[in-house]
Amino acid sequence: MIEDLSAQKIKVMTYCNPCLAPMDEKKNVGRHLFEEAKKLDILVKDKNGGPYMVPNTAFDVGMLDFTHPKAAAWFKQILQAMVDDGVRGWMADFGEGLPVDACLYSGEDPITAHNRYPEIWARVNREFVEEWERSRPDESLVFFMRAGFRDSPKWASLFWEGDQMVSWQANDGIKSAVVGLLSSGISGYAFNHSDIGGYCAVSLPFFKYQRSEELLLRWMELNAFTTVFRTHEGNKPSCNSQFYSNQKTLSHFSRFAKIYKAWKFYRLQLVKEASEKGLPVCRHLFLHYPKDEHAHELRYEQFLVGSEILVAPVLDKGKEVVKVYFPQGESHVWKHVWTGKLHHKQGVETWVEAPLGYPAIFVKDGSKIGEMFLENLRDYNVL
Template sequence: MIHLDTWWMRWRKYCDFQWDKQAFPEHQHFINKLHQQNLKLSLWMQPYISIESELFETGKNLNYFVKRPDGSIYVIDYGLSLAPRPDGIIRTAGVQEGWNAPVAIIDLTNSVAYSWFQDLMRPVLREGVDVFKTDFGEDIPEDAVFCNGQSGQTMHNLYPLLYNKAVYEVIRQEKGYGLVWSRSGFAGSQRFPVCWSGDPAADWDSLAATIRGGLSLGMSGIPFWSHDIGGYRGMPSAELYVRWAQFGLFCSHSRLHGDSPREPWYFGEKVLSIFKKYVRLRYQFFPYLYSTACESIRSGLPVIRAMPLAFPDDSNVYDKDLQFLFGPLLLVAPVYRPDHRRTVYLPSGRWIDFFTLKEYQGPLNLDLKVSLGRLPIFIRSGAILPMMRQTERIPDQLIDPLILQIYPGKFSLVFNEDEGITQFRIQENADSVTFFITARVKRSFVLRFMKVNRPHRILIMVNGKKVALSTHEVIQFKKYLQVKMPRLSKAVIKIKFN
């Protein structure tokens, strides 16, 4: 996804949905070229109309704007009219320096204005734009008067909800799917995903605050959330950028964005190499992430889960606000300090270091010194982790083969995808491990039995019938036993240890 912030429109005329012809003389060709490269396009927007835009007079004459108590249009200064266009210096803008002119607020309680607002977006969406980043919406003066008779005081929280609802609806009407990239919201915003954190500073305290903010939002009923990797305001150091990226790539959505360069190659070869490692891992985790997202839709559980939400009966987790579960299986502990140190709390049970396979028995506090290239990730004992091969694009079709990393223990997993539900189950005994597959669709599997490196015998049954081991590729690696299974929908694999 490529995103364009305010610059796609004419300076000081936000937001009238008119392309800046000097900056984008052939914007349709630009959109088409992105789509030819299998890229999507997101554009910035807000629910305000600049008083310097031609649309201001239209909205004024049609009575589409929020009013003052005396009946005049409520024109406000806000973040973009008070700040200059970004030049690396934080200051108040002069009269003609503002990023935008003062604005009027579209009255979205007026059903005709609501439809007018949606119609402004349709031509851009029909040109091929895929989604809008719905910025602002919170700048509602307390004494403002709305068409429905309510004041700004009572509409302050409701207004951004109406705003994102309007944009979500028109995108669904025009594109066949509903999606926004929103900042402001209220109770009910989970119906109009996705949400992002706003504009944190590029410093270590803001990284920690962003982690806490995302976990808090998840406990408030918002399952899909992200943030600006590296922070938005200011230039992050290479080390901060890596640590923020490691965290950001283990959220439901990931975005590189700021008021200065955020492309990973800008920070040097070492940073680029680490960044690629975690991007590739995120793509390999896509089946697990997508299944978790499906679960989130049904249950309301967020993708990144605060420790008290995941372990409500463990009083030790109530102050652990800088680590989380990524889905139901992976405990992630981002490094949020420049000294490479952090403490990780592992709740009761067996936990396995994702990278080294070292086992730990919780409850346990680990004091770690973490190299820049490492993100502390621990997986539950008995976990069944769906993965896929390395790829540069998310596949549109059934993931085949599906890779399963199976960790010692007893566990069951309901794997969700568009094609239906697949159930996996593992049973571990003193002398054997048994794994069960029950699926609605046929596909091939690559099973990786982690930490299985003892002498063994393998029994495979497909659809209730024993099959010859010669029909499957079995390879013993140092850290796991791999079994490749041909296309099937039901199987039992039993590994007996000598």
């Protein structure tokens, strides 16, 4: 499959994490990684000196002890096997679950190590990437993580926000994805994104969360303006609406993939700026309008992409209008992308129509970035 996709210039990403499950009851096992790690004595231990078996969804796992000098080299062999098969990226999942009563090879306090572990996990992945790329200057790899601590942005190339519910809610749904995006951005995590459509579905007799088509489509519109535009089937694919469910979902995905591509030129600038100055790609308004008190009160209602694009996504079920706030502080005019309407007044809220496929997106009038974005939208036949 990887070879077939490679022939079409499509690169494949896959998945890994630092947790190893016993495979005693599995058939056709190629390598028994848990037993290999156990024999090398590179698993985190419990107080009795055996592998600490950590509950993980429906099964228990052992965690690699990256304070052991042999652990990183052993795991890099696993990554090497993946890229030898043609994989060019992966989700480096987990890393946040080190038990606070674990025993580590280093002998360090497990509570302190709990926060340090995701940093080491990121560093191991980054070291492998850099070692591999040095021998192949014309190729590159990417990995993205959800766990992190203070130094994680130093090592990880990309982050995602973990597993939101497939819902509209503010505490753990599409709205929380925007809150996480903006708060992480001002905490040093410049490159972040969420699963399009969310991840966690629940199918119990009296308690259901299932991804609706409308939620999926609106999440596509939101993530077309984040660093990465990436879908996920979720934990229960059969009860979730998917981008491939029907012609409507597929067409919507295609449309917003083109919109995402239309500001690629600006994204490259913002990524470079982030690497040099630490400014996030997606920004809370107060970063550019620090004296505007109303801008400080915004949570998830809208955000900036760089300084030149203003996004007010639809984050509520059944809504086709949004309230947009045009901030105070600079003498510029915001242009509505779809209609070209100019909004001159500052410090005011305005209701803007936002039917499916046409979210409330604005660019600064006269901005070279904005004009190039609009020109690209026209070239891709989405404007």
